[in-house]
Amino acid sequence: MPLLSEINPYVRSIQESEQDIINRRAEEINSETEQDVVKHYKVLNVSSGDAHGMGFKPLTFVRQVLAACIYPSLLLDDSLPHDVRKRAQCLLEECGGGSIGSYAPMTGIRKVLLSVSEFITRRDGIVSNPDNIIITSGSQHGMISEGSVRTGVLIPVPCYISFKKALTAQGAVIVPYYLCEEEGWTVQIKELRRALHAARGHCNPMVLYIINPGNPSGHVQSKASIEEVIRFAAEERLFLMADEVYQSIVYGNGREFYSYKKVLSEMGSPYSNNVELASFHTISKGAIGECGLRTGYMELVNIDPEVMRYAYLLFTTNLNVPVIGQIALDVMADPPQPGQPSYALYAQQVQSFQRTLTNNVQRTLEVLTGLPGITCQPIMGGVFAFARLHLSEAAIKHAEEKKLKPDLLYCLRLLEDMRLFASPGCDFGQEEGTYHIRMCLATPEETMEDVLQRLKSFHLRFIKEFP
Numbered sequence: 519m520p521l522l523s524e525i526n527p528y529v530r531s532i533q534e535s536e537q538d539i540i541n542r543r544a545e546e547i548n549s550e551t552e553q554d555v556v557k558h559y560k561v562l563n564v565s566s567g568d569a570h571g572m573g574f575k576p577l578t579f580v581r582q583v584l585a586a587c588i589y590p591s592l593l594l595d596d597s598l599p600h601d602v603r604k605r606a607q608c609l610l611e612e613c614g615g616g617s618i619g620s621y622a623p624m625t626g627i628r629k630v631l632l633s634v635s636e637f638i639t640r641r642d643g644i645v646s647n648p649d650n651i652i653i654t655s656g657s658q659h660g661m662i663s664e665g666s667v668r669t670g671v672l673i674p675v676p677c678y679i680s681f682k683k684a685l686t687a688q689g690a691v692i693v694p695y696y697l698c699e700e701e702g703w704t705v706q707i708k709e710l711r712r713a714l715h716a717a718r719g720h721c722n723p724m725v726l727y728i729i730n731p732g733n734p735s736g737h738v739q740s741k742a743s744i745e746e747v748i749r750f751a752a753e754e755r756l757f758l759m760a761d762e763v764y765q766s767i768v769y770g771n772g773r774e775f776y777s778y779k780k781v782l783s784e785m786g787s788p789y790s791n792n793v794e795l796a797s798f799h800t801i802s803k804g805a806i807g808e809c810g811l812r813t814g815y816m817e818l819v820n821i822d823p824e825v826m827r828y829a830y831l832l833f834t835t836n837l838n839v840p841v842i843g844q845i846a847l848d849v850m851a852d853p854p855q856p857g858q859p860s861y862a863l864y865a866q867q868v869q870s871f872q873r874t875l876t877n878n879v880q881r882t883l884e885v886l887t888g889l890p891g892i893t894c895q896p897i898m899g900g901v902f903a904f905a906r907l908h909l910s911e912a913a914i915k916h917a918e919e920k921k922l923k924p925d926l927l928y929c930l931r932l933l934e935d936m937r938l939f940a941s942p943g944c945d946f947g948q949e950e951g952t953y954h955i956r957m958c959l960a961t962p963e964e965t966m967e968d969v970l971q972r973l974k975s976f977h978l979r980f981i982k983e984f985p
Contacts, residue, residue, distance in 0.1 A: 535679045536926045536945045537565065543930065544939045563939040564958040564969055567733070567901045569807035569871075572961035577806060577867050579860045580849050583609070587618050587845050599859035609845055618841040625830060626653030626815075626839065630848045634815050637851035642780035650818050652829065653839050653847065670723030672713055672756070674705070676904065676946035676954070678733050681761075691721035694947060699906070702895045703735035707746050714754060726756040731764040731775065731899030734946055734956040738773050738898040744781045752793050760797040763814070764900040766804040767872075769879055773898045779819055795819040801846045803901070805871040807960070813843025875901065878959040878966045885970045891981050901960040904943070907953040913984035925953035931980065936972040 544561050563571070570576060579602065586592040586606035593603050612629045614620030625631070631648040638646035670691040673682065677694075685692055695713035697703040705728070717723045728747060731738045739747075751758045760778035768775045779797055783790050800814030818829065853868075854860040879897045886894045886905050894905040909924050917927040925942040932938050943954025957973075959966065 535683075536923065536929075536942050537679055539926070540565070540929055540933060540939060540941070543933060547933070547937065561933070561937045561939050562965070562969055562972065564961065565939050565941045565956070567803065567958050567960055568809050569901070569960040570809065572958060573965055574807060574871065574874075574960065574962065575867075576808070577849075577864060579854055579864045580806060580808065580846055582860075583849055584842065584845055588842070590616070601854060601858045601860050605849070609848060613841060618845070620841070622838045622841050622844060624838050625833065626651070627841070627844050627848075630844045630851070633848045633851040634817075638777075638779070638817060642777055642783070644780060644783045646817065650821070650826070652816050652818070652833050653844055654814055654816050654833065655812050655839050655843075668721050669725065670717045670721035671725040671727055671759075672710065672717070672723060673727045674729060674732070674735075676734050676943065676948055677727075677729065679945050681727075690725075691717070691723075693717040693721070693723050696949060697732070697735055697737070699895060699949070699952075702898075703732055703737035703904075705739065705743055705747060707750050710747075710750055714756075724757055725759055726751050727759045727761065728778070729761040730778070731762075731768060733761075733764065733900055734902045734904040734941075736895070736897040736900050736902055736904060738768055738775060741776045741781055744776055744778060745785060748778070748782055748785060748789055748793055752789055758793060758795045760795065762797055763800045763803045765799065767875060767901060768899040769876055769897065771898075775899065779817065782819065792820060794821055801843065801850050804850075805868040806846065806850045807871075808843075808846045811840070811843035811846050813839055813847050815847065874963055875959060877963055878961065879903075881963075881966060882957070882959060882970060885974060889974060889977055892977065897959075901958055903957050903959060904946075905955050905957075907943075907955055909953055910981070910984050913980070916984060923953075925955060928953070928980065929955060932973070932976050935979075936976045938969060938972045938976070940973075 544563065548561050582598055582602040583605050586598060586603060587609055590610060592598055593607055609629065610616045610618070612627045613622065630653060631651050634651050635646040635648040668689060668691050670693045671685055672693045672695050673685070675694045675696045682692060693713055695709050698706050698709070710726070714723055726747070748758070758778060762777060765775045765777065777797065778795055782793055782795060795818070797817050798814060801811055802809040802814070818826065821829065854864045882903050883894060883897065886892050886903065891908045892905050893908065894903055897903055907925055907928060909928070913927070914924045917924040920927060922930070923942065923944040925944055929940050929942040932940060941956040943952070943956065946954070946956065948954055957969065961969070
């Protein structure tokens with residue numbers, strides 16, 4: 519049996535999150551409900567961005583292509599649309615022995631790499647080189663290195679917990695920079711500079727991590743904001759990591775998603791050919807929502823060829839990404855086009871998803887802004903509401919007596935009283951003395967209404983109990 523002292527010290531330093539605590543209790547409640555120990559309804563989990571888990575149906579074209587690749591006899595089934603069978607046949611021809619059970623090339627199936635490259639080219643109007651793309655299992659840990667001085671990574675506050683855990687496991691030093699809540703969770707260059715200079719005394723800050731659209735903030739950066747960040751990265755010689763997994767989920771009011779690569783290219787020299795950039799996308803988010811297939815891609819820009827060689831070596835140590843996820847990635851990057859048999863249904867399902875999210879955002883803001891003691895910044899993109907809880911001194915004191923952070927107490931009570939599982943802001947990081955709650959909006963409208971009514975009922979009782 520291995521001794522604790524033999525475990526990698528960076529792994530030992532990973533702390534249990536508040537989310538882990540609530541997760542365990544939610545599982546206990548669901549188990550009790552199934553065993554009829556407690557006569558209550560089942561837990562509604564809005565703590566993560568799992569659209570399928572929340573009740574959205576998978577896109578038909580995606581699942582048909584997957585089904586035909588898994589069971590090739592379906593290629594002879596005329597009940598499947600012609601474009602489904604053609605896509606599946608094309609993908610199977612890329613697999614050894616015509617089977618998805620074979621190993622794929624380490625950096626990804628070539629056809630899928632080409633589809634991703636063409637997707638990026640269409641999005642940005644800039645030619646993308648497939649040799650600069652690596653298909654991944656969604657992990658960004660490969661960009662973190664360790665030398666005589668540990669690598670510092672500037673990350674936004676708030677930021678989702680799994681990325682912070684990944685950095686800790688790799689031995690990186692987390693350097694927090696705070697987004698400005700009062701201005702809609704914007705990135706402030708003055709705050710970036712403060713965080714960077716404060717970190718230089720105890721680590722070697724080399725990486726600036728940006729989430730756009732934001733998770734959990736819901737902020738979408740303007741083109742001018744992205745340009746400011748790129749200039750800052752160039753000035754301080756920082757490697758940019760752009761997490762753009764929610765790029766397809768941006769709401770109205772003239773807000774538009776700009777990729778970091780597109781803006782960098784349009785800025786011209788000296789930025790466009792010097793600033794190093796890694797950008798990320800995934801099949802887990804957006805209308806495709808295939809969280810369980812754990813596949814995405816990373817595109818590298820302005821990377822020295824020798825460094826690129828080591829990047830390939832680093833990622834190939836983890837063997838190849840499962841083929842089934844790569845097939846879904848191909849569909850995301852190259853969906854059905856007008857005139858093809860599957861286009862009408864595919865477009866209808868994507869538009870329905872987007873319309874539902876837009877309605878959920880509007881309804882959520884309507885309910886939250888109508889509750890005393892809760893405020894919420896505009897939700898511009900992504901699938902989360904990150905609302906601020908203005909808790910009373912009595913509530914804060916009660917949490918201290920329970921040895922709990924105030925918003926963790928709030929979320930635990932919400933779970934116990936209403937069977938509603940939301941995430942406390944302390945898990946994501948927040949300004950001292952502020953408290954928040956995160957809820958996923960990627961759910962059918964009737965479920966969202968149930969979520970909001972449970973939250974409203976609980977909150978009004980909670981503030982009455984702790985005035």
